[in-house]
Amino acid sequence: MNQSIYQDQQIHEECGVFGVFNVDKASELTYYALHAMQHRGQEGCGIVSTDGEKLYGHRGMGLVKETFHEQELRACKGNFAIGHVRYSTAGGSGPNNVQPFMFNHSTGDFGLCHNGNIVNSKQIREKLERNGSIFQSTSDTEILAHLVKKNATRSRLESIKEALNILIGGFAFLIITKDKLYAMRDKNGLRPLSIGKLQDGYVISSETCAFDVIGAEFIRDVLPGEIVTFSKNKVTSCFYTEDTCHKICAMEYIYFSRPDSDICGINVHASRKMAGKVLAQEAPVDADIVIGVPDSSLSAAVGYAEESGIPYEVGLIKNKYMGRTFIEPSQELRDKGVRMKLSPVRSIVKGKRIILIDDSIVRGTTSTKIVKMLRDMGASEVHMRIASPPMISPCFYGVDTSTYDELISAFHNVEEVRKITGCDSLAFISMEGLKRAIGLNDMCMACFSGNYPTELFDSIKDANKETKF
Ligand code: AMP
Ligand code: SF4
Secondary structure, three states: OOHHHHOOOOOOOOOEEEEEEOOOOHHHHHHHHHHHOHHHOOOEEEEEEEOOOOEEEEEEEOOHHHHOOHHHHHHOOOOEEEEEEEOOOHHHOOHHHOOOEEEOOOOOOEEEEEEEEEOOHHHHHHHHHHOOOOOOOOOOHHHHHHHHHHOOOOOHHHHHHHHHOOOOEEEEEEEEOOOEEEEEEOOOOOOOOEEEEEOOEEEEEOOOHHHHHHOOEEEEEOOOOEEEEEEOOEEEEEEOOOOOOOOOEHHHHHHHOOOOOEEOOEEHHHHHHHHHHHHHHHOOOOOOEEEEOOOOOHHHHHHHHHHHOOOEOOOEEEOOOOOOOOOOOOHHHHHOOOOOOEEEOHHHHOOOEEEEEEOOOOOOHHHHHHHHHHHHOOOOEEEEEEOOOOOOOOOOOOOOOOOHHHOHHHHOOHHHHHHHHOOOEEEEOOHHHHHHHHOOOOOEOHHHHOOOOOOOOOOOOOOOOOOOO
8 A cells, every 4th residue: 555645635524414305494493403503514514504595604613603693694594504513624614614604606506515535636626627617615515616617508407417427536515506406325335414404394314313303204215326306286206317326334334423313214323333232242342331432432332332231331420511622731731630531430440450442542641641541540450442343444435534644543553453452452353243243234434444435636635637527
C-alpha cells in the first residue's frame, strides 16, 4: 500500500440530513429531527424551506439549539424543508461550507444538502472551473448543484440522473425545489437514508431515531442508486444506474449512529450488543467486571457481560456537559488528574480485574488514557476487548477515521498495540464475527480490510485521472 496516497485526505463530511414533504411547520419538525441527529455533526447546521412561492433559508455555525430560535424557524416558512447537521475536520470548516446550499437559477431555485464524500470531487471541480463555474464553498455538495445546472435544457430529474452518474463515492443527497423534494443515495448504498410517513406527508432522514422524535412512522430505506421524488399527489422512484449493490458502512453500526436507530432495518443497539456477545465467545478472559466506554460501547459491554456471565458495571462516567469548544486542562493539570470527559468510578474499579469494552481503536490515544486512569484508580488488571476489527485503512466516504499514518493498527500488530496502550490483554472482534453480529454479509468494511467498494482517485490517488462528463 502506498502510504503517501493515504496521508492526503481532505474534507470529511460525517453529517446528517433530514427532509420534510407536505407537513405543517416543516422547519420546526426539521429542527427537532436535526437536534436528534446532533451526534452526526456539531460544527454547523441549516434549514432551507419553501411555501411553494419562494425558498427560505438559515444556516449557522454551532449546535442546532444555538443556531435556531423561534425567529429563525418562523422565517423558514412552508411545509417542505430540508436540513443538515455538519461535522468537518479543519480542512473544510467555515460558514461557507455550512449546508443546505441555496441556488438561484433561471430554471428554478433549489436547495441542496448531503452526507458523505465524493472521491472524484477534485477532478470534477477542476473541470467545471475550467468551463467557467465559480464555486462558493470548498464542500463536495456544491459539485452536484453545478452538474445539475450544467444540463439546464433537460428536465430536472434527467439532469440529476446524469449528474449522479458522474459522482463516485458515498453519499445521500436531498434537493428541495418550490414544488418537489428529491432524495437519493449512492449506488453502493454506503450512507444511510430512510423514508417515513407523517400525517399527509413524508419525512426523509439519515437516521430513523429522528422519526421517533417527531412521531413519524418508518416506511422504507431509499435504495442504492435510487432517486425518490416527492411531488404534489405522488411519490415516484427511479434509478440513475442499474449497477448497484448494498454496501452500507459498517461504522454506522459500530460507532456512528444512535443506538435507537435502525440502519437498513437492523437496530444499532442490538447489533452492538451482539458484537459484545461474539467478542465474549471469540476472546474470553477471566475477570470480575465488564465495563464499557460511554456512550457508544455500552451496548457491546452489556452483550459481553450477558454472554460471559461476568457482571456488567458502570465503571466510567462521561460528563454530559462537555461542550464542543472547551479549555483543555494543561499537561500539568492533567498530570494532577484533572479530567474533563471521562472519570472512573473508584469504588467500582478499585482492586478489580476489569474487562474494558470499546467500540474501536483509531489512534490508540483514548484507550491508552483510559487504561492508565483505571490503573491509577486501583484496577488490578485491565483486559481490553474491541467491538470492531483493527482499523488498518482510512475512510474516503465521509467518516472521519483519521489518516493512514495516524491509524495505530496500520503499523502495529495486536501485541504491539497492547503494549502501547498498556493493558494486560487485548483482542479485537474478527471480520466474520462482526458480520455475524450485525447480521449482514455485504457491507463496506474497507477501513478493516483495505478493500474499497469504489475507485479511489481524487485527492487520494491519481489526480490526473480523467472523469468522464
Ligand atoms: P482513538 O483515541 O483515536 O483510538 O479513538 C478511539 C475512540 O474514538 C473510540 O472510543 C471510539 O468510540 C471513537 N471513535 C471511533 N470512530 C470515530 C470517528 N469516526 N470520529 C470520532 N470518534 C470516533
Ligand atoms: Fe464505513 Fe469504513 Fe467503509 Fe468508510 S471505509 S464507509 S468508515 S466501513
